[in-house]
Amino acid sequence: MKLVTWNINSVRLRLPLLLQLMDEYSPDVICLQETKCQDIHFPREEIEAAGYTHIHIKGMKSYNGLAVLSKIPFEETDIYERVGRDDCRHISVKIKGVYLHNLYIPAGGDEPDVTINEKFAHKLDFVDELTSWFPNTYKGSEDKVIAVGDFNIAPLEHDVWSHKQLLKVVSHTPIEVEKLNAMKDAFSWVDVSREFIPENEKCYSWWSYRNRDWKKSNRGRRLDHIWVSEQLKNGLKDHEILSGMRDQEKPSDHAPIIVEIAL
DNA sequence: ATGGCCGCCCTAGGCGGA
Numbered sequence: 028m029k030l031v032t033w034n035i036n037s038v039r040l041r042l043p044l045l046l047q048l049m050d051e052y053s054p055d056v057i058c059l060q061e062t063k064c065q066d067i068h069f070p071r072e073e074i075e076a077a078g079y080t081h082i083h084i085k086g087m088k089s090y091n092g093l094a095v096l097s098k099i100p101f102e103e104t105d106i107y108e109r110v111g112r113d114d115c116r117h118i119s120v121k122i123k124g125v126y127l128h129n130l131y132i133p134a135g136g137d138e139p140d141v142t143i144n145e146k147f148a149h150k151l152d153f154v155d156e157l158t159s160w161f162p163n164t165y166k167g168s169e170d171k172v173i174a175v176g177d178f179n180i181a182p183l184e185h186d187v188w189s190h191k192q193l194l195k196v197v198s199h200t201p202i203e204v205e206k207l208n209a210m211k212d213a214f215s216w217v218d219v220s221r222e223f224i225p226e227n228e229k230c231y232s233w234w235s236y237r238n239r240d241w242k243k244s245n246r247g248r249r250l251d252h253i254w255v256s257e258q259l260k261n262g263l264k265d266h267e268i269l270s271g272m273r274d275q276e277k278p279s280d281h282a283p284i285i286v287e288i289a290l
Numbered sequence: 291a292t293g294g295c296c297g298c299c300c301t302a303g304g305c306g307g308a
Binding site: 040090136235238280 | 306
């Protein structure tokens, strides 16, 4: 199964790029984050015409929003309200016996301090909830589970362009890294990108729009992740961060990540 | 060293992103 995760930053604005991605890589399943559109406005017809006839979405006006687009039928679909909010940050499908979760973890605002920044508290609570939810819901040793999406946390030193300069910047603070690692350990998740790219090599999936030349300055962060349960580790075949998509006209600030997994 | 952009929305400046 070829699987893509991509924070598309508006599915309507980026539809031509999405169709290009489908045409070039022919993934079986595509998980999108930040679709930024209500379900009634989702561009179903064009996506179905490209062969992705199985669509599971949960969107809202202006912010957040998720989609799973597939050539393969779903056996189940679900929508979750994390930390009690109906804000379109977690959906899932069951496909070929695999539970596939599409996540958009809150960005967390500017100040990494829960006492003055409610958004940062929301982010940490969101991760905490998932830390117990996955092991309570599945058996990592038996169930085939995949979690992908924009986690908005770059956990490793070489997941950011400057570890030292980003220690106090939301996305790379010690408390966020600790929380994300706790979530990973609680289900023995496998961090797929780091199975293919050694931890001592720089690896990014996001580059700010603010850099005049994102490629030249290369001040990126690895915010997008693909995690698989232990069951699937031996099936990992291929992996690529499609940074070429960051180089197109009107790009998303995130690059898609593609993996191939033998099920 | 710093500031630098983008997309959305009851079309225009504010919010959110990270």
